[in-house]
Amino acid sequence: MRELTEYEKLSVDESRDRIAAVREVAGERLTVLAHYYAPDEIVDIADYVGDSLGLAKKAAESSAEAVLFCGVRFMLETADILMNRPERIAAREGKRALVMAPDLSAGCPMADMITAEQARDWKKQLETLVDFNEFTPITYVNSSSETKAFCGRNGGAVCTSANAEKVVREAFKRRPKLLFMPDSRLGRTTSLALGVAPEEIATWRPSLPLGGLNPNEIKRAKVILWDGCCPVHQHFSESVIKKIKADNPRAEFWVHPEAPRNIVDLSDGYGSTTTLIDVVSKAASGSVLAIGTEWKLVDRMRRQNPDKTILFPAERPMICANMAKSTLVKAAWTLENWMDGEPINVVSTFDDVAEDAYRALESLL
Numbered sequence: 439m440r441e442l443t444e445y446e447k448l449s450v451d452e453s454r455d456r457i458a459a460v461r462e463v464a465g466e467r468l469t470v471l472a473h474y475y476a477p478d479e480i481v482d483i484a485d486y487v488g489d490s491l492g493l494a495k496k497a498a499e500s501s502a503e504a505v506l507f508c509g510v511r512f513m514l515e516t517a518d519i520l521m522n523r524p525e526r527i528a529a530r531e532g533k534r535a536l537v538m539a540p541d542l543s544a545g546c547p548m549a550d551m552i553t554a555e556q557a558r559d560w561k562k563q564l565e566t567l568v569d570f571n572e573f574t575p576i577t578y579v580n581s582s583s584e585t586k587a588f589c590g591r592n593g594g595a596v597c598t599s600a601n602a603e604k605v606v607r608e609a610f611k612r613r614p615k616l617l618f619m620p621d622s623r624l625g626r627t628t629s630l631a632l633g634v635a636p637e638e639i640a641t642w643r644p645s646l647p648l649g650g651l652n653p654n655e656i657k658r659a660k661v662i663l664w665d666g667c668c669p670v671h672q673h674f675s676e677s678v679i680k681k682i683k684a685d686n687p688r689a690e691f692w693v694h695p696e697a698p699r700n701i702v703d704l705s706d707g708y709g710s711t712t713t714l715i716d717v718v719s720k721a722a723s724g725s726v727l728a729i730g731t732e733w734k735l736v737d738r739m740r741r742q743n744p745d746k747t748i749l750f751p752a753e754r755p756m757i758c759a760n761m762a763k764s765t766l767v768k769a770a771w772t773l774e775n776w777m778d779g780e781p782i783n784v785v786s787t788f789d790d791v792a793e794d795a796y797r798a799l800e801s802l803l
């Protein structure tokens with residue numbers, strides 16, 4: 439096996455050349471997917487760049503034998519589940535598609551804020567007070583495959599920030615109540631948008647008995663949110679936003695729904711990463727926009743839209759350190775090992791977890 443230390447001496451151009459050489463030989467056997475928050479050097483070599491929903495759909499459609507997925511672990515697990523359905527493996531004559539990461543340590547702190555064991559314990563505690571069958575458990579795609587499997591086993595679904603309202607609306611048609619995990623911010627904003635009253639929304643703090651709620655609050659709640667959040671989207675500043683608006687009365691402020699509610703309340707609109715990109719690209723020349731999402735993406739929007747003023751509504755840049763772990767050097771290392779027939783950094787999901795998680799993931803497709 440080739441060691442990463444051999445590659446650390448390579449320049450960006452040398453790494454890019456080595457990746458191009460692998461791709462030349464591999465042709466359609468290999469696909470490179472990247473999330474919008476990946477570094478520019480990775481975005482430049484990707485076959486497809488997208489948000490979680492777009493990437494999941496691309497993986498589901500892909501007929502490649504191997505994917506280099508430049509994102510974070512939950513995205514690779516989702517791609518592995520979708521690419522390795524039993525019928526897809528049969529079509530590949532029994533071969534699993536390989537889903538490889540440039541850096542296997544790239545995780546998502548929000549996804550790690552709930553484990554399957556905690557989800558099961560949540561259910562157990564609720565069952566002492568209410569009929570659990572009245573709840574649909576919904577997990578944001580930013581969660582482990584085990585958390586998705588918990589939702590699949592309990593009649594629930596997976597949503598992304600792009601389709602959360604649709605998924606939650608459907609859930610309410612089937613059952614009167616909802617559990618939303620792990621992102622309390624997206625859960626609250628989505629529930630409010632669908633007309634749930636603020637007093638019908640409770641937040642479950644897992645470190646406290648009964649989530650820190652009293653029995654009446656639990657019985658009354660229409661929506662119970664797991665107390666998780668994305669650390670990257672928590673630092674937008676009310677005072678910076680107010681100053682931007684005061685200095686530029688025509689400025690529009692758009693934000694990702696992973697932001698806290700007080701920030702969403704100050705916005706002119708909110709939406710998924712793809713929505714925010716569309717807002718910027720469709721804005722008239724000369725527009726002033728403040729965009730509340732991950733800094734690397736906002737910085738790229740600035741460079742791609744030099745005729746518009748794009749402001750960042752925080753005191754300092756907020757970067758997703760895990761998304762930044764995908765580099766050309768690590769991509770070259772991963773791909774050359776794959777070419778040698780010794781794949782590394784492969785993410786795969788146990789069959790029973792994959793089956794239950796798939797039931798919840800069908801809502802994305």
Ligand code: SF4
Nearest residue numbers: 546547548668670758
């Ligand atoms: S931006 Fe937030 S939610 Fe997205 S991968 Fe990074 S930590 Fe996770």
